[in-house]
Amino acid sequence: MGLLIDGTWHNQWYDTAVTKGKFQRESAQLRNWITVQGEAGPTGRGGFKAESNRYHLYVSLACPWAHRTLIFRALKSLKDHISISVVSPDMLENGWTFDTASQSSGDLLFDAEYMHQIYTKHSSTYSGRVTVPVLWDKHLNCIVSNESSEIIRMFNDVFNHITGNTLNFYPEEEQQEIDEMNDFVYHNINDGVYKTGFATTQTTYEQAYNALFSALDKIELRLSTQRYLVGERLTEADWRLFTTLIRFDSVYFGHFKCNQRQLEQFHHISNYIRALYQHPEIANTVDFYHIKRHYYYSHKTINPTQVVPSGPRVDYTSEHNRG
Numbered sequence: 001m002g003l004l005i006d007g008t009w010h011n012q013w014y015d016t017a018v019t020k021g022k023f024q025r026e027s028a029q030l031r032n033w034i035t036v037q038g039e040a041g042p043t044g045r046g047g048f049k050a051e052s053n054r055y056h057l058y059v060s061l062a063c064p065w066a067h068r069t070l071i072f073r074a075l076k077s078l079k080d081h082i083s084i085s086v087v088s089p090d091m092l093e094n095g096w097t098f099d100t101a102s103q104s105s106g107d108l109l110f111d112a113e114y115m116h117q118i119y120t121k122h123s124s125t126y127s128g129r130v131t132v133p134v135l136w137d138k139h140l141n142c143i144v145s146n147e148s149s150e151i152i153r154m155f156n157d158v159f160n161h162i163t164g165n166t167l168n169f170y171p172e173e174e175q176q177e178i179d180e181m182n183d184f185v186y187h188n189i190n191d192g193v194y195k196t197g198f199a200t201t202q203t204t205y206e207q208a209y210n211a212l213f214s215a216l217d218k219i220e221l222r223l224s225t226q227r228y229l230v231g232e233r234l235t236e237a238d239w240r241l242f243t244t245l246i247r248f249d250s251v252y253f254g255h256f257k258c259n260q261r262q263l264e265q266f267h268h269i270s271n272y273i274r275a276l277y278q279h280p281e282i283a284n285t286v287d288f289y290h291i292k293r294h295y296y297y298s299h300k301t302i303n304p305t306q307v308v309p310s311g312p313r314v315d316y317t318s319e320h321n322r323g
């Protein structure tokens, strides 16, 4: 684990001493947008026209942020149009790697060894953390975006004229409610599990833990009266929550000490996870080997033995009541 400073790799973890025990995620820096005609998007510069086989996704199957992009690639019929490379689940002194001996696909574009080399190919003086997902432009040879929430917005509609898939997970009339829900879920749940697990003082841990479980109680209540997070239709907000929920009992409950209750004990949430897991295309995007191996093996600060637990046994293919 580490970061680039002026294009040179340094092996260092987040310094929680400067943030009084709190884990603070760095904002993504590369925020361009693919658009239908290549015009500039809401941020960054233009030049990234939606074209088949022009873009490549770098993902980890363990990472909940990268998982969002894999879900949208599958749901929006983009698998034949956007290629992918999968990093190894083991993220140690060199950060994310393309070690095929430990379950990476290898880097299908450049045969690089490490993910940080993709960032320095983009800019030889790059400074910042080397995160996945990364959306790469094979035509201009640079990174388009390393922000998953924006990558899924692009996938939601800019390739529609190429794929013919017009499913819309961010419908205009629901956008405000989706944005509010995303904000709540991001701070308390998506990032909340990390804030809980990486806290290095009792107080910061308890704050994050309490916020997390009170948010889960609110979600449980909401799902008792409506089928999806925002109304009766499946939206981006559901998929953004799902990638955290599906990792919860296997990893966050134990590894990140989010252990008030397993999600299996929440009646509505546990059924909702199954409904989303069993949605066409989704089960193929979930890889529990990568998920468990990555967290337990890579975070030596919180699991120094690197032993990966065998359980829990949860069957996400079993029947649910949300039909």
Ligand SMILES: N[C@@H](CCC(=O)N[C@@H](CS)C(=O)NCC(=O)O)C(=O)O
Binding pocket: 001, 002, 025, 027, 028, 060, 062, 063, 064, 065, 066, 129, 130, 131, 132, 133, 146, 147, 148, 149
């Ligand atoms: N804002 C980014 C966050 C991505 C992110 O933090 N990815 C994690 C993997 S789960 C990562 O690559 N971490 C490496 C690091 O922080 O050094 C997004 O949503 O795309």
